[in-house]
Amino acid sequence: MDEGAKGGSGRSGLETLVLEKVGEVSSAIDGAKHVDEVICALYSLAVRIFPVDSSALCDTIDPAHRSKVHEILSPAPAESGEWRQAFYYGPAFPTLARILIYNVAKDWLTCFSSSTKKQVYDSFFVQGPPTEIVQVLVPALMHGYDDAIYSNIERLLVRCLLKSEGIRHIVGEFRIQCSSSKHDYALKPEMLAVMSRVAQLLTSIPDKARLQASSALSSQYIFVDKFVFWKVFPICCLRWVLQFSVFECPPNFESQARDQRTSSFLDVAHQLISIWSRREFVQSSSMEQQAYVTYAVALCIEKMSKEELETTKDILHSILQGVSCRLESPIDLVRKMASSVALVFSKVVDPKNPLYLDDDCSEIIDWEFGFKRKDVVTTDETRKDKLNATLSKDMDKDKLDATLSKITESASHAKRLKDTKHHPVDGGKLISECRVNHCAGMPNNEHASAEEDNDEGKNSDASSSDSLEPYDLSDDDTDMKLFSQLGDIAAALRKPDDPDGVERALDSAEKLVRATPDELPHYSGDLVRALVHVRCSDVAVEGEEDSAEGKRQKALVALLVTCPFESLDVLTRLLYSPNVDVSQRILILDVMTEAAQELSESTIIRMKHQQRNLISNISGQPWFIPSSRGPPGAGPWKEVSDPGTSISWSHRYEREIPSRAGQIKSGKSRKWGLVKAKDPELESSRNRFPLYAAAFMLPVMQGFDKKRHGVDLLNRDFVVLGKLIYMLGVCMKCSSMHPEASALAPPLLDMIRFRELSHHAEAYVRRSVLFAASCILVALHPSHVASALIEGNQEISNGLEWIRTWALHIAESDPDAECSTMAMTCLQLHAEMALQTSRALESAKSVKARTNTLPLKLDEIIIPFSNMR
Numbered sequence: 098m099d100e101g102a103k104g105g106s107g108r109s110g111l112e113t114l115v116l117e118k119v120g121e122v123s124s125a126i127d128g129a130k131h132v133d134e135v136i137c138a139l140y141s142l143a144v145r146i147f148p149v150d151s152s153a154l155c156d157t158i159d160p161a162h163r164s165k166v167h168e169i170l171s172p173a174p175a176e177s178g179e180w181r182q183a184f185y186y187g188p189a190f191p192t193l194a195r196i197l198i199y200n201v202a203k204d205w206l207t208c209f210s211s212s213t214k215k216q217v218y219d220s221f222f223v224q225g226p227p228t229e230i231v232q233v234l235v236p237a238l239m240h241g242y243d244d245a246i247y248s249n250i251e252r253l254l255v256r257c258l259l260k261s262e263g264i265r266h267i268v269g270e271f272r273i274q275c276s277s278s279k280h281d282y283a284l285k286p287e288m289l290a291v292m293s294r295v296a297q298l299l300t301s302i303p304d305k306a307r308l309q310a311s312s313a314l315s316s317q318y319i320f321v322d323k324f325v326f327w328k329v330f331p332i333c334c335l336r337w338v339l340q341f342s343v344f345e346c347p348p349n350f351e352s353q354a355r356d357q358r359t360s361s362f363l364d365v366a367h368q369l370i371s372i373w374s375r376r377e378f379v380q381s382s383s384m385e386q387q388a389y390v391t392y393a394v395a396l397c398i399e400k401m402s403k404e405e406l407e408t409t410k411d412i413l414h415s416i417l418q419g420v421s422c423r424l425e426s427p428i429d430l431v432r433k434m435a436s437s438v439a440l441v442f443s444k445v446v447d448p449k450n451p452l453y454l455d456d457d458c459s460e461i462i463d464w465e466f467g468f469k470r471k472d473v474v475t476t477d478e479t480r481k482d483k484l485n486a487t488l489s490k491d492m493d494k495d496k497l498d499a500t501l502s503k504i505t506e507s508a509s510h511a512k513r514l515k516d517t518k519h520h521p522v523d524g525g526k527l528i529s530e531c532r533v534n535h536c537a538g539m540p541n542n543e544h545a546s547a548e549e550d551n552d553e554g555k556n557s558d559a560s561s562s563d564s565l566e567p568y569d570l571s572d573d574d575t576d577m578k579l580f581s582q583l584g585d586i587a588a589a590l591r592k593p594d595d596p597d598g599v600e601r602a603l604d605s606a607e608k609l610v611r612a613t614p615d616e617l618p619h620y621s622g623d624l625v626r627a628l629v630h631v632r633c634s635d636v637a638v639e640g641e642e643d644s645a646e647g648k649r650q651k652a653l654v655a656l657l658v659t660c661p662f663e664s665l666d667v668l669t670r671l672l673y674s675p676n677v678d679v680s681q682r683i684l685i686l687d688v689m690t691e692a693a694q695e696l697s698e699s700t701i702i703r704m705k706h707q708q709r710n711l712i713s714n715i716s717g718q719p720w721f722i723p724s725s726r727g728p729p730g731a732g733p734w735k736e737v738s739d740p741g742t743s744i745s746w747s748h749r750y751e752r753e754i755p756s757r758a759g760q761i762k763s764g765k766s767r768k769w770g771l772v773k774a775k776d777p778e779l780e781s782s783r784n785r786f787p788l789y790a791a792a793f794m795l796p797v798m799q800g801f802d803k804k805r806h807g808v809d810l811l812n813r814d815f816v817v818l819g820k821l822i823y824m825l826g827v828c829m830k831c832s833s834m835h836p837e838a839s840a841l842a843p844p845l846l847d848m849i850r851f852r853e854l855s856h857h858a859e860a861y862v863r864r865s866v867l868f869a870a871s872c873i874l875v876a877l878h879p880s881h882v883a884s885a886l887i888e889g890n891q892e893i894s895n896g897l898e899w900i901r902t903w904a905l906h907i908a909e910s911d912p913d914a915e916c917s918t919m920a921m922t923c924l925q926l927h928a929e930m931a932l933q934t935s936r937a938l939e940s941a942k943s944v945k946a947r948t949n950t951l952p953l954k955l956d957e958i959i960i961p962f963s964n965m966r
């Protein structure tokens with residue numbers, strides 16, 4: 098007999114042995130007089146198939162039966178695996194399953210303890226292959242059986258398919274079987290039959306389940322789960338889905354919906370709100386999905402009463418957690434969703450005092466969120482006061498303190514956030530919506546013009562002998578308060594107890610810095626520290642905080658533009674300092690971004706002096722006679738005297754110029770003589786930024802991934818991280834087509850290739866990385882890339898190839914729609930740069946080919962004064 102026959106004979110013999118053991122267990126169950134006898138019989142079979150804790154089992158049975166448990170020995174793992182294979186894939190399991198489902202469940206299962214039920218009863222179904230379990234349990238869902246049998250089958254299905262992830266195991270098993278075959282479509286007919294049968298059984302579960310069955314098996318649960326959590330339908334469809342599957346009443350009967358509350362409503366609402374409140378949902382879901390679920394949450398909150406909000410487990414905490422989580426996001430649409438849900442929530446708590454977190458909120462909410470507007474954020478105190486007024490009347494303040502602190506912190510982030518948008522335009526350029534101060538870097542003349550006007554007024558008063566009226570000195574106090582020294586401004590900014598002095602210092606800071614006094618390099622560092630640490634919200638008049646912030650930001654930009662190196666030395670050290678908060682770090686990055694743009698758009702005006710030959714060449718003709726060079730046919734030079742004068746102070750010469758072919762008018766004589774030297778010309782030079790690009794970029798790129806005291810850019814402070822990457826991208830764009838761009842591109846490529854950046858959980862960071870990658874592609878000159886490829890520079894080539902593959906991955910799989918759009922733009926820029934680089938390489942090859950056509954014979958070159966050839 099061959100080995101195959103022996104293997105088949107051994108397997109059939111083992112299946113017969115297992116079936117005989119099942120017969121022994123069935124006989125023991127039929128003749129049992131006590132529940133412990135049933136437990137021991139099931140244990141004798143279970144211990145041969147999967148591990149069972151005998152000591153824990155003995156604690157649940159009488160001492161008289163414990164000896165039977167100890168007498169049964171556990172087999173070796175190899176033998177246990179063979180028994181398992183023969184038991185589940187032979188006739189033994191269906192036979193035992195009928196005994197367990199109908200006999201044991203009806204007569205003995207209620208006497209099992211919970212631990213015993215899990216070990217010697219549920220384990221036969223939970224630890225077995227789900228495909229075999231489904232084919233046994235689902236057909237048993239037949240109406241007419243005892244409720245105990247029916248409820249037990251439903252319990253086993255929930256535990257096997259949902260809690261133990263049986264459906265996922267079924268899919269994985271089928272996938273393995275498909276991949277093991279040579280072709281997916283060449284499956285065996287029996288395998289296809291099993292797949293079809295299992296699929297039909299799974300889809301028939303909701304129809305076979307009872308109305309009183311677990312909600313996990315109902316078609317309503319599947320309907321809500323698929324159509325609310327996974328699919329994205331139009332908003333009008335979502336309202337009807339919730340109306341009929343959750344509220345279970347037409348939209349006309351609002352009072353009926355409140356009076357006849359269904360049992361599943363609070364469960365669905367709690368599940369919706371708990372999913373909506375998770376930070377992972379905000380990070381990994383698309384904007385459409387978030388807007389869809391946000392509207393579902395708002396509809397559920399509208400149907401709930403204040404008492405239900407307070408009594409339902411964790412629902413109040415989840416709402417406030419979801420709102421505060423979204424308020425911390427730098428994306429405008431996400432914050433808009435938080436404001437809308439907070440408004441609906443406040444109307445349920447206190448209908449007379451709705452909560453408007455944003456000034457542009459209104460009673461009518463656009464739940465599709467299909468627009469983008471400039472973010473308008475209220476102050477921290479306003480947010481806290483509104484939340485306290487809404488929630489302090491009927492709710493426990495202790496439960497809300499933690500969430501209120503989160504919302505306050507997120508509001509402080511949002512106050513400094515500027516939702517930066519990147520738009521691809523024609524020609525592969527990227528424009529960012531940032532304010533640029535087009536300044537020539539010259540002193541401001543406002544003070545000079547004012548002083549001139551004052552001088553004219555004084556002279557006119559002095560010249561009048563009748564003006565004996567007293568001078569009006571009402572403006573002298575104001576003029577005396579103006580600062581004229583940079584040191585005084587820095588000192589005034591450090592006095593928070595003098596808000597008037599701080600405000601006057603902010604008013605004068607930019608103008609005085611733009612005047613570029615001689616002491617500016619010495620006071621720039623001190624002034625930068627004072628401006629960064631000043632608290633405008635503490636010293637400004639209520640409602641004018643934004644104006645004070647703008648003055649502080651303009652003063653810092655002026656310092657960076659007029660005194661770059663000294664100011665950058667202080668700012669880059671303050672960026673990672675533990676003594677500044679998130680808003681100050683965002684301020685530093687914002688002013689660095691604006692200063693880089695202003696430096697790149699600045700104009701340098703200087704005098705252009707023409708070089709003149711001080712010594713003339715010696716020639717055969719006098720120096721004052723013009724050169725004889727000219728067009729063909731020109732006549733000789735003739736000296737002409739000025740008519741009407743006896744003495745000629747200058748020499749004038751003229752000659753005849755022949756007319757051009759086809760020219761009708763007669764030619765004019767050309768005169769030459771000594772003329773007055775022209776005024777020096779003005780020469781303008783743009784883009785001063787490349788000189789300071791390294792000072793802007795390199796210091797802040799060091800240590801961004803290190804977690805320090807108060808600094809955690811990769812996780813908590815992801816907004817600062819996004820701003821940092823965006824600033825570096827702007828710096829690269831400002832260095833476009835300059836040699837500095839080729840030098841700074843490799844370290845920036847190494848930074849954005851860091852996995853914690855390129856695959857960051859927050860879409861805001863991924864957008865910034867895409868923007869920086871696009872700026873690198875725009876900034877690099879094709880000839881520089883071609884030179885790097887010729888020289889074998891692996892940093893540039895590997896970095897550019899990484900941009901292509903990573904952008905392709907983002908475009909295909911990123912859940913954020915804007916990230917996908919920016920990735921497509923990045924791919925277009927990469928293709929254009931590759932085209933330009935290939936042309937540069939072709940031109941370089943053609944030049945090299947021409948030079949190689951005339952080979953140099955070095956061995957025939959004679960070097961003078963040497964014996965070498």
